[in-house]
Amino acid sequence: MIPGSVWPDVERLLPRVRKPAQYIGGEWNAIVRDPADVDLTWLLVFPDAYEVGFPNQGIQILYEILNERPDALAERGYSPQPDMEAEMRASGVPAFSLENHLPAGFFDIIGFTFPQETIYTNTLNFLDMAAIPVRSADRLPAHPIVIAGGHAAFNAEPMADFIDAFVLGDGEEVVQEISDVVIRARREGVSRHDTLVELAGLEGIYVPSLYAPEYLPDGRLRGVFPRHPNAPARITRRTILDLDRFPYPKRPLVPLTEVVHERLSVEIFRGCTRGCRFCQAGMIARPVRERSKETIEKIVADGVAASGLPEVGLLSLSSADHSQILELVTNVADRYEGTSTSISLPSTRVDAFNVRLADELSRGGRRSGLTFAPEAGTERMRKVINKTVSEEDMLRTATQAYTGGWNHLKLYFMCGLPTERDEDVVGIAAIADKVADAGWQAGKRSARVTASCGAFVPKPHTPFQWCEQDTVEETDRKLSMLRGAVKCKRVHVRGHGGWDAQIEGFLSRGDRRIGPVIEQAWRRGARFDQWRDHFRPDLWQESARDLGVDIHWYTNRPRDLKEALPWDHLFAGVEKDWLWRDWERAQAETDFDDCRWSPCTDCGTHALGTTAECHEIAGDGRIPLPLVVGPR
Amino acid sequence: MKYRLRWAKRGKLRYVSHHDEALIFERSARRAGLPLQYSKGFSAHPKIAFGSGLPVGYASDVELLDVGLTEPLDPAAIVGGFNDGLPDGLRILAAAPLPPGAPSLGAQIEAADYVVTTAEPWVADRLRWFLTLDTYEISRPYKGSVRTDDVRAGVVAAAVAAGGFTIRTRLKPRSTRPTDVFTAMGMSIEAGAPVATFERTALLTNVDGELMPMTESWNRWEEAG
Numbered sequence: 101m102i103p104g105s106v107w108p109d110v111e112r113l114l115p116r117v118r119k120p121a122q123y124i125g126g127e128w129n130a131i132v133r134d135p136a137d138v139d140l141t142w143l144l145v146f147p148d149a150y151e152v153g154f155p156n157q158g159i160q161i162l163y164e165i166l167n168e169r170p171d172a173l174a175e176r177g178y179s180p181q182p183d184m185e186a187e188m189r190a191s192g193v194p195a196f197s198l199e200n201h202l203p204a205g206f207f208d209i210i211g212f213t214f215p216q217e218t219i220y221t222n223t224l225n226f227l228d229m230a231a232i233p234v235r236s237a238d239r240l241p242a243h244p245i246v247i248a249g250g251h252a253a254f255n256a257e258p259m260a261d262f263i264d265a266f267v268l269g270d271g272e273e274v275v276q277e278i279s280d281v282v283i284r285a286r287r288e289g290v291s292r293h294d295t296l297v298e299l300a301g302l303e304g305i306y307v308p309s310l311y312a313p314e315y316l317p318d319g320r321l322r323g324v325f326p327r328h329p330n331a332p333a334r335i336t337r338r339t340i341l342d343l344d345r346f347p348y349p350k351r352p353l354v355p356l357t358e359v360v361h362e363r364l365s366v367e368i369f370r371g372c373t374r375g376c377r378f379c380q381a382g383m384i385a386r387p388v389r390e391r392s393k394e395t396i397e398k399i400v401a402d403g404v405a406a407s408g409l410p411e412v413g414l415l416s417l418s419s420a421d422h423s424q425i426l427e428l429v430t431n432v433a434d435r436y437e438g439t440s441t442s443i444s445l446p447s448t449r450v451d452a453f454n455v456r457l458a459d460e461l462s463r464g465g466r467r468s469g470l471t472f473a474p475e476a477g478t479e480r481m482r483k484v485i486n487k488t489v490s491e492e493d494m495l496r497t498a499t500q501a502y503t504g505g506w507n508h509l510k511l512y513f514m515c516g517l518p519t520e521r522d523e524d525v526v527g528i529a530a531i532a533d534k535v536a537d538a539g540w541q542a543g544k545r546s547a548r549v550t551a552s553c554g555a556f557v558p559k560p561h562t563p564f565q566w567c568e569q570d571t572v573e574e575t576d577r578k579l580s581m582l583r584g585a586v587k588c589k590r591v592h593v594r595g596h597g598g599w600d601a602q603i604e605g606f607l608s609r610g611d612r613r614i615g616p617v618i619e620q621a622w623r624r625g626a627r628f629d630q631w632r633d634h635f636r637p638d639l640w641q642e643s644a645r646d647l648g649v650d651i652h653w654y655t656n657r658p659r660d661l662k663e664a665l666p667w668d669h670l671f672a673g674v675e676k677d678w679l680w681r682d683w684e685r686a687q688a689e690t691d692f693d694d695c696r697w698s699p700c701t702d703c704g705t706h707a708l709g710t711t712a713e714c715h716e717i718a719g720d721g722r723i724p725l726p727l728v729v730g731p732r
Numbered sequence: 733m734k735y736r737l738r739w740a741k742r743g744k745l746r747y748v749s750h751h752d753e754a755l756i757f758e759r760s761a762r763r764a765g766l767p768l769q770y771s772k773g774f775s776a777h778p779k780i781a782f783g784s785g786l787p788v789g790y791a792s793d794v795e796l797l798d799v800g801l802t803e804p805l806d807p808a809a810i811v812g813g814f815n816d817g818l819p820d821g822l823r824i825l826a827a828a829p830l831p832p833g834a835p836s837l838g839a840q841i842e843a844a845d846y847v848v849t850t851a852e853p854w855v856a857d858r859l860r861w862f863l864t865l866d867t868y869e870i871s872r873p874y875k876g877s878v879r880t881d882d883v884r885a886g887v888v889a890a891a892v893a894a895g896g897f898t899i900r901t902r903l904k905p906r907s908t909r910p911t912d913v914f915t916a917m918g919m920s921i922e923a924g925a926p927v928a929t930f931e932r933t934a935l936l937t938n939v940d941g942e943l944m945p946m947t948e949s950w951n952r953w954e955e956a957g
Contacts, residue, residue, distance in 0.1 A: 120747040408759035
């Protein structure tokens with residue numbers, strides 16, 4: 101039975117909330133279909149505010165793929181902002197989709213994306229506002245199947261009580277398989293439990309209710325073990341090897357109201373093998389899979405025509421690493437020469453060569469800010485994290501950028517990296533000062549530097565998954581030391597750490613026992629935990645204390661190789677042995693080069709059946725500096 | 733080459749802001765390949781100018797915008813081009829060329845007519861009471877301080893009509909909104925408040941001391957005269 105649209109109820113609330121356009125749908129290229137015409141309905145949810153979630157590429161891609169099926173449709177949902185939530189709860193309006201304004205509880209499958217861990221409370225809130233029990237075990241046959249994917253799904257345990265099935269890795273193929281299974285299950289009257297068992301049989305799907313964690317007497321995890329014959333002991337992530345088979349977006353959604361990125365985003369490759377040891381994305385999305393220049397150019401041309409968006413973003417984890425980047429950018433730039441369409445390369449390493457690239461991209465436009473990400477303040481520290489760049493090269497690049505007309509360089513750093521000493525923190529200030537000085541020397545009287553320093557949060561499936569995270573007090577001490585060490589007036593330091601990093605770390609490396617803390621924090625009002633103005637550390641502290649969970653045991657405690665980790669049964673493509681060896685290399689301050697242009701270090705990715713592709717990725721041997729040119 | 737376009741805002745799209753509208757029109761023109769004229773300089777903006785922002789939530793068939801194109805086009809082609817790329821709820825209704833030197837919409841538009849529809853029975857009495865007032869000041873936070881406006885002075889005329897009232901308000905020096913009058917009448921838009929719908933029915937300009945409706949043909953009165 102298809103319920104009526106809740107639009108009239110929603111509309112009554114709109115005069116009283118901020119940014120009402122976030123709740124109306126109707127975006128250009130939105131796909132509105134009749135649920136009566138299909139066998140299966142998906143609701144794809146980014147559990148954060150519309151303005152943050154709208155640009156998400158994962159949702160865009162799956163939205164198109166699912167809506168291409170004649171027998172299934174997909175609509176979108178986002179978290180209502182706190183003012184809207186209050187209005188909706190007061191009037192009994194449920195969480196809804198944006199296409200047909202249907203109650204979220206109507207859909208057969210709700211698919212959440214978890215780009216990071218701090219949206220877990222919003223996820224529970226969305227389920228609750230949809231009148232769906234937040235705990236998986238309490239759901240009835242009529243309730244939607246609740247699925248989650250995205251980077252944070254690679255440690256599924258913290259949300260294991262709330263999510264029916266996790267999807268690991270690339271979603272393009274597996275959403276089709278899930279759709280097929282659920283359509284058949286419904287047709288044949290298969291029970292909810294048995295449907296989940298069938299889903300567990302698909303590659304890359306983790307159904308946590310079919311597994312149970314066991315603990316050692318000292319509180320450490322013994323492991324997470326299957327409790328059903330259909331549940332594999334280890335779940336291997338899904339990997340699309342040929343991105344050209346999925347040339348999305350074809351019809352990019354264009355927002356009607358302001359969102360954080362308003363550009364046509366085109367992914368030019370997936371994965372990264374530079375091996376930065378702090379970077380989860382670089383470890384869980386191997387190998388590098390390039391999209392061909394021809395496919396990219398076609399997506400760009402069609403997408404610009406279909407969207408009218410004035411900016412094209414060529415996306416990846418490190419865009420200048422595409423083997424044909426120069427040709428690609430030149431071709432796209434030529435195509436839009438003289439028009440008002442601009443090109444950007446967010447997340448791009450910039451070396452001297454790429455400063456010229458950045459110059460080209462900003463031809464005739466504003467040259468306000470160029471962002472560099474050296475990540476650490478000393479050469480020793482950069483060896484530890486395997487993001488090697490010499491200070492000399494960095495300064496030469498800075499000089500070139502200032503000479504080329506850029507006024508403002510932004511530098512990204514982390515503090516609290518493993519083995520960090522005070523001199524490494526002071527080194528951040530020294531680099532920022534030197535970069536500002538390079539601008540002065542280059543004759544830029546207006547040269548400015550922003551040094552942004554975030555507290556490092558160790559992530560699962562990285563070589564740093566075993567290390568202790570700095571305490572809140574230690575982070576504060578380091579950040580104030582950093583502020584005190586900066587000499588140049590033109591350097592502005594922005595530090596962030598404290599409790600938000602601590603809670604992020606707790607959620608990142610937690611096990612199934614922290615689920616109740618998430619639920620409790622949410623019940624006490626935790627929402628939008630990654631938003632500075634909404635984050636309430638006290639709610640987390642109280643919830644953990646009341647439930648007898650020690651946040652610091654999860655964050656500030658080093659692990660050893662013998663300890664079972666909550667994500668050991670989820671295989672992201674890099675073997676635990678390799679990660680441990682790399683952790684040892686880190687402690688020995690040993691860096692190594694990208695396997696695209698140096699020997700294979702046998703990380704395990706070939707186990708994904710990618711042996712050939714893993715080593716055949718084109719690379720010209722160029723080793724760009726680890727710098728990033730941002731979208732202003 | 734400049735054109736004046738009359739357009740409508742209805743349905744769900746009523747909740748996009750004035751700032752959003754400008755981007756939506758720009759993108760629809762880009763999708764249609766209309767030769768939009770852009771400003772020079774660091775951040776190029778299309779030459780699209782609105783006379784008076786329609787408050788969020790209001791419907792209208794009488795909105796106007798002026799758009800600069802780099803080459804002359806048949807008005808019908810402009811209307812069609814925009815409409816092919818406009819989301820449901822926004823629609824261009826008519827277009828006419830604008831002679832060089834024509835005054836801007838901002839300079840021309842002085843006041844507007846609205847129809848307020850509400851099922852509330854108290855409206856007639858409250859409106860009559862409001863019209864007996866000499867002044868009615870409301871204060872609102874504005875850029876860090878508080879700004880006080882005389883809502884009564886901003887109302888040129890108002891009359892009870894079936895299902896609500898009609899009202900003519902000034903847009904200069906600052907826009908007086910029917911919503912403000914609604915508030916002045918003792919009704920806020922807080923939870924549980926009655927629902928009213930607001931529609932703008934005319935944009936008005938001063939012609940020889942008289943307020944006359946604007947259309948896309950800016951010099952209609954001269955033609956008529």
